[in-house]
Amino acid sequence: MLTLLKNARLFAPEPQGLCHLLIADRRIAAVVPADEPLPVTGPAVEVIDLAGRRVIPGxxxxxxxxxxxxxxxxxxxxxxxxxxxxxxxxxxxxxxxxxxxxxxxxxxxxxxxxxxxxxxxxxxxxxxxxxxxxxxxxxxxxxxxxxxxxxxxxxxxxxxxxxxxxxxxxxxxxxxxxxxxxxxxxxxxxxxxxxxxxxxxxxxxxxxxxxxxxxxxxxxxxxxxxxxxxxxxxxxxxxxxxxxxxxxxxxxxxxxxxxxxxxxxxxxxxxxxxxxxxxxxxxxxxxxxxxxxxxxxxxxxxxxxxxxxxxxxxxxxxxxxxxxxxxxxxxxxxxxxxxxxLGLPHKGRLATGHDADLLVLADEGWAIDEVWALGRRLHRRG
The missing domain is CATH 3.20.20.140 (Metal-dependent hydrolases)
Known part of the structure; x- marks a missing residue:
C-alpha cells in the first residue's frame, strides 16, 4: 500500500511550502510541490488531505x-x-x-x-x-x-x-x-x-x-x-x-x-x-x-x-x-x-529516502494532530 499525504505545509526542517508526500512502506518515496501533478494515483494509493496543516519531522x-x-x-x-x-x-x-x-x-x-x-x-x-x-x-x-x-x-x-x-x-x-x-x-x-x-x-x-x-x-x-x-x-x-x-x-x-x-x-x-x-x-x-x-x-x-x-x-x-x-x-x-x-542518517529530515517519521500539527495552538512513524499513523488526536 502506498500513502499520499496531500497539501502538507512542509518543514523538512527547512520550509518547503505546500507539498505532497508519497510514503512507500517505511520511507518517503517522493516529495512534490503541491502545484505539480500528483506523483501517483490509483486504487492502491491511500490519499489523505492534510489541508495545509504543518508537517515536521518526528x-x-x-x-x-x-x-x-x-x-x-x-x-x-x-x-x-x-x-x-x-x-x-x-x-x-x-x-x-x-x-x-x-x-x-x-x-x-x-x-x-x-x-x-x-x-x-x-x-x-x-x-x-x-x-x-x-x-x-x-x-x-x-x-x-x-x-x-x-x-x-x-x-x-x-x-x-x-x-x-x-x-x-x-x-x-x-x-x-x-x-x-x-x-x-x-x-x-x-x-x-x-x-x-x-x-x-x-x-x-x-x-x-x-x-x-x-x-x-x-x-x-x-x-x-x-x-x-x-x-x-x-x-x-x-x-x-x-x-x-x-x-x-x-x-x-x-x-x-x-x-x-x-x-x-x-x-x-x-x-x-x-x-x-x-x-x-x-x-x-x-x-x-x-x-x-x-x-x-x-x-x-x-x-x-x-x-x-x-x-x-x-x-x-x-x-x-x-x-x-x-x-x-x-x-x-x-x-x-x-x-x-547519533549517526542516524535516515532520521530528523523529511526528504526522499528518509524514514517516514512525521508529525502533523494542529491548525490552532501548539498541539499534535497526528503522529506517523515508519510510514504508519500511530496516533490521532481525539
Missing amino acids: LVDPLVHFTGGGGEGGFGTRTPELALEEAVASGVTTLVGALGTDALTRTPAGLLGKARELAAGGLTTLAYTGSYQLPPVTLTGSVGNDILFIPEFIGVGEVAISDHRGSQPSTHELARLAAEARTAGMLAGKAGIVFVHTGDAPSHLEPLREVARTTAIPLSQFLPTHVNRTQALFEDGVRFAREGGRIDLTTSTTAALLADGEIAAAEAVARALHARVDPWRVTLSSDANASLPRFDAGGRFVGLEPGRLSSLFAVLGQCVNDHGIPLERAIGMASTHAADA
Missing part, C-alpha cells in the same frame, strides 16, 4: 529511561517504565534508552527488552550500553562487543561526570571508554557516541576537555547532557560548544529545580543562539521516566519527580512561541541535530 530524543529510573531515596522512589501509549502520543518517534544511577536492579538486558517492546509498537528504539558507573555494565562482557553485535546499542552512556553519584572516573578511564566505543562504532557503522550525564560539581565539563587535550579522541565523541541544570554549567557548556563539542539540554524540569537555578530548556536554547553557538552543536532530550532529584548542600536526598517524554514537544513550542525562534531552527534542536550526533 522528534529524536537522545535520552529516555525506558525502564524507569530513580531510587536515590530508596525503593519507594523508583520511577515507572515508559508506557507505549504515552510514547506514541508524545511526538517522539526515535528514542534512545539508557540506564542511570541504578544499574543494579535495572539491567542492559531489561533495557534492550523494553526497547524491543516499544519497537513492536511502531517506534524506532535504540539504546546505550553501560550506565552512570565505571566499569560499565554490559550484555556481552564489553562495551565494544555490545555496540558491534547488538543492533540497538549505538554507544555507551549515561556515564556520570562531576556528580557525587558517579564513579569519579579518571581521564585515563574516560579515554579508554571513549576509544572502545569509537572503534566499535566505526566497525559497526554507528556513532559510538559517549553520552555523558553532567552533575553540578565545579569540574563541570573539564574531564571531557582533559581527554581531548591528552589523547586523539575529539570532543565530538562525547555528548554531555543536563547542561542547563545550573547557570555555571550552562556557561561552561557554551564554551564547550565553541571549542568544538556538542551540548544537550534537558527539557523535563520541575518548579523546585527552576527555583534552585536550573535554566528552562527553551530559554537555554535562546541564550545559546544569542551567544552565537553553532545551532548544530545543540540538542534537546527529555530525560523521560528518569528521576529529577533534589539534594541539599550536604548531598542528602530531598525529593524527586519523574521526567516526561511530552516535555520535548512542549519545549519545541516554547522555543517558537515564547522566544521567537523560527520553527525550522527549533526543529533542529529537537530532531535533526540529534540524528546527526
Whole structure:
C-alpha cells in the first residue's frame, strides 16, 4: 500500500511550502510541490488531505529511561517504565534508552527488552550500553562487543561526570571508554557516541576537555547532557560548544529545580543562539521516566519527580512561541541535530529516502494532530 499525504505545509526542517508526500512502506518515496501533478494515483494509493496543516519531522530524543529510573531515596522512589501509549502520543518517534544511577536492579538486558517492546509498537528504539558507573555494565562482557553485535546499542552512556553519584572516573578511564566505543562504532557503522550525564560539581565539563587535550579522541565523541541544570554549567557548556563539542539540554524540569537555578530548556536554547553557538552543536532530550532529584548542600536526598517524554514537544513550542525562534531552527534542536550526533542518517529530515517519521500539527495552538512513524499513523488526536 502506498500513502499520499496531500497539501502538507512542509518543514523538512527547512520550509518547503505546500507539498505532497508519497510514503512507500517505511520511507518517503517522493516529495512534490503541491502545484505539480500528483506523483501517483490509483486504487492502491491511500490519499489523505492534510489541508495545509504543518508537517515536521518526528522528534529524536537522545535520552529516555525506558525502564524507569530513580531510587536515590530508596525503593519507594523508583520511577515507572515508559508506557507505549504515552510514547506514541508524545511526538517522539526515535528514542534512545539508557540506564542511570541504578544499574543494579535495572539491567542492559531489561533495557534492550523494553526497547524491543516499544519497537513492536511502531517506534524506532535504540539504546546505550553501560550506565552512570565505571566499569560499565554490559550484555556481552564489553562495551565494544555490545555496540558491534547488538543492533540497538549505538554507544555507551549515561556515564556520570562531576556528580557525587558517579564513579569519579579518571581521564585515563574516560579515554579508554571513549576509544572502545569509537572503534566499535566505526566497525559497526554507528556513532559510538559517549553520552555523558553532567552533575553540578565545579569540574563541570573539564574531564571531557582533559581527554581531548591528552589523547586523539575529539570532543565530538562525547555528548554531555543536563547542561542547563545550573547557570555555571550552562556557561561552561557554551564554551564547550565553541571549542568544538556538542551540548544537550534537558527539557523535563520541575518548579523546585527552576527555583534552585536550573535554566528552562527553551530559554537555554535562546541564550545559546544569542551567544552565537553553532545551532548544530545543540540538542534537546527529555530525560523521560528518569528521576529529577533534589539534594541539599550536604548531598542528602530531598525529593524527586519523574521526567516526561511530552516535555520535548512542549519545549519545541516554547522555543517558537515564547522566544521567537523560527520553527525550522527549533526543529533542529529537537530532531535533526540529534540524528546527526547519533549517526542516524535516515532520521530528523523529511526528504526522499528518509524514514517516514512525521508529525502533523494542529491548525490552532501548539498541539499534535497526528503522529506517523515508519510510514504508519500511530496516533490521532481525539
